[in-house]
Amino acid sequence: MMDVTTQKPSSLQDLARSQTSTPTATKILVENVDFYYSAFHALKTINIVIPDRQVTALIGPSGCGKSTFLRTLNRMNDLIDGTKLTGKISLDGEDLYDKRVDVVDLRKRVGMVFQKPNPFPMSIYDNIAYGPRIHGLTNRKKLNEIVERTLRGSALWEEVKDKLKASAFALSGGQQQRLCIARTLAVEPEVILMDEPCSALDPNSTFRIEQLMEDLKKDYTIVIVTHNMQQAARVSQRTGFFLRGEMKEFGDTDQIFTSPKQKDTEDYVSGKFG
Amino acid sequence: MADRAPSVPSTSAPLLAATAPPPRVSKSTSAPSRIPPASSLARFGDKIYGAVTFLASLSIFIIILWLLYQLTGASLPAIHKFGWSFITKSDWNEETNSFHALPFIFGTLYSSLIALVLSVPISIGAAIFLSELAPRWIRTPATFLIELLAAIPSVVYGLWGIFILIPFLKLYVFQPVIQPHVPIYHRHLVHSVIRVGHSHLPFSYNHFDTTHIPLAQVKGIGFLFTGQSAGYSMLAAGMILAIMVTPFITAVTRDILRAIPRSQREGSYALGATQWETIKQVVIPYAKSGIIGAVILGLGRALGETMAVTMVIGNQSPSTPSGVSLSLFDSGYTMSSVLANKFNEAIPGLNLAALVEIALVLFGVTVFVNIVARLLVFYTAKDVHGGK
Ligand SMILES: Nc1ncnc2c1ncn2[C@@H]1O[C@H](COP(=O)(O)OP(=O)(O)O)[C@@H](O)[C@H]1O
Ligand SMILES: [Mg+2]
Numbered sequence: 001m002m003d004v005t006t007q008k009p010s011s012l013q014d015l016a017r018s019q020t021s022t023p024t025a026t027k028i029l030v031e032n033v034d035f036y037y038s039a040f041h042a043l044k045t046i047n048i049v050i051p052d053r054q055v056t057a058l059i060g061p062s063g064c065g066k067s068t069f070l071r072t073l074n075r076m077n078d079l080i081d082g083t084k085l086t087g088k089i090s091l092d093g094e095d096l097y098d099k100r101v102d103v104v105d106l107r108k109r110v111g112m113v114f115q116k117p118n119p120f121p122m123s124i125y126d127n128i129a130y131g132p133r134i135h136g137l138t139n140r141k142k143l144n145e146i147v148e149r150t151l152r153g154s155a156l157w158e159e160v161k162d163k164l165k166a167s168a169f170a171l172s173g174g175q176q177q178r179l180c181i182a183r184t185l186a187v188e189p190e191v192i193l194m195d196e197p198c199s200a201l202d203p204n205s206t207f208r209i210e211q212l213m214e215d216l217k218k219d220y221t222i223v224i225v226t227h228n229m230q231q232a233a234r235v236s237q238r239t240g241f242f243l244r245g246e247m248k249e250f251g252d253t254d255q256i257f258t259s260p261k262q263k264d265t266e267d268y269v270s271g272k273f274g
Numbered sequence: 275m276a277d278r279a280p281s282v283p284s285t286s287a288p289l290l291a292a293t294a295p296p297p298r299v300s301k302s303t304s305a306p307s308r309i310p311p312a313s314s315l316a317r318f319g320d321k322i323y324g325a326v327t328f329l330a331s332l333s334i335f336i337i338i339l340w341l342l343y344q345l346t347g348a349s350l351p352a353i354h355k356f357g358w359s360f361i362t363k364s365d366w367n368e369e370t371n372s373f374h375a376l377p378f379i380f381g382t383l384y385s386s387l388i389a390l391v392l393s394v395p396i397s398i399g400a401a402i403f404l405s406e407l408a409p410r411w412i413r414t415p416a417t418f419l420i421e422l423l424a425a426i427p428s429v430v431y432g433l434w435g436i437f438i439l440i441p442f443l444k445l446y447v448f449q450p451v452i453q454p455h456v457p458i459y460h461r462h463l464v465h466s467v468i469r470v471g472h473s474h475l476p477f478s479y480n481h482f483d484t485t486h487i488p489l490a491q492v493k494g495i496g497f498l499f500t501g502q503s504a505g506y507s508m509l510a511a512g513m514i515l516a517i518m519v520t521p522f523i524t525a526v527t528r529d530i531l532r533a534i535p536r537s538q539r540e541g542s543y544a545l546g547a548t549q550w551e552t553i554k555q556v557v558i559p560y561a562k563s564g565i566i567g568a569v570i571l572g573l574g575r576a577l578g579e580t581m582a583v584t585m586v587i588g589n590q591s592p593s594t595p596s597g598v599s600l601s602l603f604d605s606g607y608t609m610s611s612v613l614a615n616k617f618n619e620a621i622p623g624l625n626l627a628a629l630v631e632i633a634l635v636l637f638g639v640t641v642f643v644n645i646v647a648r649l650l651v652f653y654t655a656k657d658v659h660g661g662k
Contacts (some may be wrong), residue, residue, distance in 0.1 A: 076540060081410075108546035118537040121560045130555065131545040180541070187545050 006227050018129040023264050025145035027191060028073060033087035035068060036175065037080070042068045046087070046243045048239075050191075055213055055222045057232035060242030061273065066225040067115075068192040069242070073223065074110040075257075077105050080101040085117035091191070111189035117176035117195040127168045127179055146186050154182035157209065157210055174205025181212065192216065198231065211234050229269055233257050241265045301402065317634030344638070349622055349631035357507035360631060364597030373628035379635060381508070381606040385583060386576040388602070390513025393520045394569055400520075401527035406553055412612035417528065432585030435514045440586060443513075444505030448603050451499055498598040501604040506588030509602035514582045519572040525532035526571065530564035531557060577640055589615050609636040 028050035037107035043065050050056050054192055058066045064243040072079045074083060075096065089096045093131050096106060108131075128147045137143060148166065151157040156178040160171070177197060184192055194213075213222055213235050213252045228231050232239055233253060240250040241264070249256060260266040267273060340655045346353075352360065352373060363374035400420070402411055501524075533591025538560055542552040558565070589612075599606070607615075609632050620626045 074544065076544065079543065104546045105546055106546075107544055112540075112544040114537055114541065114544075116537060117533070118541040120538065120556050121562075131547075134545070134547050134551045134555070158470065184547065212445075232373075248337070 024054065026050070027091045027092065028223075029088075029093075030272070031088045031090075033069075033070060033072065033085060033089060035065075035077070036084045037068075038082040039093070041250060042245050043212040046247045047078075047252055048240060048247060052221050052222075053217055055217050055224060055236040056238040056240065057236035058223065058225045058240045058242060058247075059227065059229060059232050061268070062227065064242040065245045066242050067195050069247075070112075070195055070223060071223050073191070073193055074107050074112055076107075076112065078103060085249070090124070098158060108187050109189055110191045110193060111178070111184035113180050113184055113192065113194040113197045116200050117173055117180050119171070119176050119179055121164045122168065122172070124168050124179060125164040128183050128186045128206060133184060135187065150182040150185040151179075153185050153216070154178045155208055156182060172205075173202045174208065177201060177205065177209065178212070181209070189220065191221045191223065194222065196225055196227065199227070206231070206256075225255065229257070241268060277476060311580075315345040343447040344432065345630055345634040345637060346598035349627050349634050352627035352631045355624060356628075360428075360628070361635065365593070366591075366628075367378045368625055370622050373624065375609070375612075375628070375632050375635060377591045378607045378609045378612045378632060380598045381511075381587070381637070382577055382608040382610070382636070382639065384600070385508055385511040385515060385587065385606070385608055386573055388508060389519055389576045390569065390573055391513035392512060392516035393523060395571065396516075397520050397569075398527055398565065399521035400524045401531055402553060402557075404524070404528050405531035406549070406557065420521045420524050420528075426526060428582040429585075431514055431518055432582035435510060435582060438509055439513060443507070443510055447501050447509075448505065448507070452501075452603070463469060471580055497600050498602050500601045501592065504588075504605075506586055506590075506605050507579055507603050508587065511583045511587040511606070511608070512602070514586050515579060518579065518582060519576050521573060522574040523568050526568035527561070527565050528569065530561045533564075534560050544607070563651045567647055570643060570650065574640060574643050574647070576608060577643060578636070579609075580614050583608050584611035584614045609633075609639075613660075 001116075025051050030046055030048040030050070031042060033046040034041070042269075046069060048056075050164040060071065061067055068077065072089060073096070077083045077085070085097060091106075091109065095101070095128060106130065120130060122130070127149055128150055129143045132143060132146055137146075148157065148161075151160060156175060158167075159175060160179075161172075168176065171179060177200075181197075199210055201209070213224070216222060224235065225234075236253045238251065239253040241248045241256065241260075242255075242263055243263075249260060249262045251261075257269050260269060355365075356374065360374055361379060362376060364376045365372050365374050366377075367373075404417055404420075408416065534557055538556055539552055541547075542556045547555070587608060589607055590605045591607060592601070592604040593598035594604075612632060613629060613636075617629055620629050
């Protein structure tokens with residue numbers, strides 16, 4: 001992986017240095033991003049360096065813009081009428097919002113797992129094969145391989161290997177969420193965005209998905225939104241704190257939770273509000 | 275008679291569950307207040323209310339049974355006389371007192387089938403456009419117009435059929451197909467039936483002149499285009515019915531598509547699917563059972579429609595020996611158009627009993643279609659949503 005920060009102007013290098021203590025390659029670079037829902041100014045001058053193959057957590061009180069920010073990274077907000085983004089977001093140095101970027105292609109590279117499990121109304125097998133199929137794969141053997149590999153990857157294989165033809169709706173909530181992760185893995189993304197993936201799950205399923213993230217970060221860059229601070233502390237290497245549409249502080253997870261630089265961050269992580 | 279559109283069961287069930295606890299209970303337990311607990315008077319009111327609603331629903335059941343009883347009773351003479359041959363034979367003759375209903379039953383089913391074939395692709399396409407693709411400034415007025423169309427009385431459609439559709443079909447469809455060698459220019463002079471819009475019709479002088487083979491002689495599809503039609507035909511009936519049920523199916527399907535959770539669409543887009551892939555592979559499968567329900571409710575309407583069909587179908591059995599013809603150009607009858615046409619002059623006795631038996635059969639067919647619809651919706655919903 002090429003380190004794109006070396007090609008950026010020095011101020012950005014400073015930014016990257018200030019946000020990361022150990023040198024790692026940059027996967028996504030967010031520069032001066034402002035975002036609007038029609039007239040509502042939802043994100044204000046966001047700057048973040050998201051490191052490659054690490055887990056980056058985004059925390060903050062409800063309504064502060066975490067989901068909005070996450071959805072700018074795969075241009076999911078394009079689907080909402082009247083939204084506008086200024087500033088620049090680049091993935092491996094390519095501007096995501098460039099006119100020439102194919103959104104369909106981008107979303108293949110940047111996958112997403114949603115807050116509520118949203119399997120499609122089809123079998124477990126077809127849910128996973130859906131992505132590869134729309135991208136042109138028809139070979140049955142290859143599809144079988146992908147299904148098995150991704151279900152193993154999302155720690156679901158043992159539970160469902162005998163009922164791949166069963167409807168995905170017959171699974172429990174936690175299983176459905178792992179299926180959605182497997183479905184995302186099946187298109188071989190580079191980045192996985194997760195928007196409060198455990199908020200609808202029981203503690204046991206939550207635990208399994210956190211374990212899964214630990215494994216996945218060897219191969220994928222993960223950005224996770226969570227309102228559970230223990231979770232952020234457990235799974236992430238970097239943490240960003242959002243408040244009222246601004247990114248108040250971004251840094252190593254240890255530092256954010258033990259010695260925050262901002263008063264707001266300290267108040268939030270110590271549970272004074274939220 | 276209007277049925278509620280079937281909603282997707284898995285989405286409606288939690289809604290019901292969420293509203294299950296009666297507000298009175300939660301109020302009196304959660305907030306200590308001076309309001310006394312539910313009085314016995316209020317409980318008595320609840321009981322009365324329960325009894326009234328029970329009677330109301332019971333009365334519907336009773337009315338249906340009573341209707342069935344009356345119809346069966348009045349048609350008994352015909353049932354005894356003709357038995358099953360009533361629905362398998364074609365001859366209807368007041369002079370010889372011989373009454374059989376096959377052409378009418380066939381006409382009802384065939385005209386409705388034509389209507390569905392024409393209407394379903396258009397309805398589903400329009401619903402997808404309105405729900406998924408149309409910008410808001412088109413969506414709102416178009417939806418309003420479609421609902422307006424569904425409210426037009428059927429006699430208006432019938433009149434439109436007589437004055438616009440039938441002359442058009444006759445001049446520009448049936449005759450060119452049946453007699454392709456006669457130039458259309460010639461027809462203008464001979465049959466100046468419609469005076470509206472002659473000059474802007476999109477056919478050139480010798481458009482049909484080049485084809486000398488009548489469609490009726492084409493292998494495989496020829497049977498659809500035989501006969502000598504004056505315009506009053508199965509096709510006209512099917513088209514009028516299609517025009518009548520399209521707004522209905524469109525409106526119901528659109529509502530079903532709108533009710534699909536946004537997370538389904540986003541889940542598909544997030545995997546790099548295009549809009550079309552998302553619609554085809556996620557949106558439509560999710561809505562499948564609802565759409566089937568909408569179509570079958572549309573079919574139910576088409577089966578029972580009387581006025582507009584009577585006005586355009588010709589009310590004449592085709593001259594084939596069986597009394598049944600698959601040709602789109604042949605005239606025909608439906609069960610309800612027969613009733614509308616013949617009931618006034620029916621001779622009391624066997625003739626009247628036979629007509630009432632037609633009504634009974636129509637009743638049975640409609641009930642049957644509705645039951646099939648329910649089962650189909652139930653099983654596809656189970657299939658799609660995992661039997662939950
Ligand atoms: N589709 C939308 N249209 C308009 N405003 C929205 C929309 N989605 C979110 N918002 C607003 O943007 C702000 C941030 O929302 P969101 O990103 O969902 O917050 P979070 O995920 O941090 O809870 C909120 O004030 C919310 O009301
Ligand atoms: Mg959110």
